Amino acid sequence: SVGLGALQLAHPGLQHHPRCLLCDQEPETIRHLLLECPFARKAWHEVLAWLRIPAPIPNCEPSLMDWWKHAKENTPLILHKALKSVALLVPWMVWKPRNSCVLDNA
Numbered sequence: 140s141v142g143l144g145a146l147q148l149a150h151p152g153l154q155h156h157p158r159c160l161l162c163d164q165e166p167e168t169i170r171h172l173l174l175e176c177p178f179a180r181k182a183w184h185e186v187l188a189w190l191r192i193p194a195p196i197p198n199c200e201p202s203l204m205d206w207w208k209h210a211k212e213n214t215p216l217i218l219h220k221a222l223k224s225v226a227l228l229v230p231w232m233v234w235k236p237r238n239s240c241v242l243d244n245a
Contacts, residue, residue: 160240161233172233173203179233186229192218194225203230 159167161178173179174197183196194210197203207226214222 156241161237170202172237173197173230174200174206176233178236179229182229182232186225186232190218190221190225192222192225194222 156167159165159171159176161172162176164177165171165175180196187194187196192210192214194214197206200206200209203226207222210222210226211219
């Protein structure tokens with residue numbers, strides 16, 4: 140069984156490109172797009188630094204959920220709500236420009 144992070148974004152009826160449109164360095168998988176792409180890594184770094192959340196950016200974790208669980212363990216309880224928001228915000232910040240590339244040829 141293949142983990143979700145390793146799946147290509149190809150799906151019948153969805154526009155798809157074989158390489159990441161944000162960096163053109165790797166195949167476009169969910170894991171690459173949300174955790175490994177240099178564009179995503181910069182977004183993670185900037186948001187976590189701006190909110191002063193002492194969690195590391197995703198690195199070796201197999202999935203976003205694995206990162207979140209690891210980050211939560213190393214984040215003070217008072218910042219857990221902010222960390223939950225980051226776990227939703229950053230993927231959206233990455234997905235939106237990716238969709239602009241795919242749908243609007245941006």
